[in-house]
Amino acid sequence: LSHDLADQTVVVFGCGPIGLFSIGIACASWAATLIAVDPVGYRLNLAKQMGGSQTFSPASDGKIVEKSLTLTKGMV
Numbered sequence: 001l002s003h004d005l006a007d008q009t010v011v012v013f014g015c016g017p018i019g020l021f022s023i024g025i026a027c028a029s030w031a032a033t034l035i036a037v038d039p040v041g042y043r044l045n046l047a048k049q050m051g052g053s054q055t056f057s058p059a060s061d062g063k064i065v066e067k068s069l070t071l072t073k074g075m076v
Contacts, residue, residue, distance in 0.1 A: 010035070036054070
C-alpha cells in the first residue's frame with residue numbers, strides 16, 4: 001500500500017522507534033506538516049529534531065485533537 005505524502009499533514013501518536021521512523025519517512029516524503037504526540041519529553045525532542053513541525057504531550061496539552069484540527073484547518 002502506498003500513499004503520496006507530499007504536501008499532506010501527518011499526525012503520529014507515539015514517538016517510540018516506530019513513530020520516529022514514521023516521522024522520518026513522512027519528512028523524506030515531503031509531508032507539509034508533521035504533528036507528533038507523546039507523553040515523554042525526550043521523545044518529543046527527538047521528533048522535533050527529525051522534522052516534526054509541532055509536538056504535543058497529552059500530560060500538558062489536554063486538547064490535542066482540537067489543536068490538531070486548528071493546525072490543519074479541520075483536516076485531521
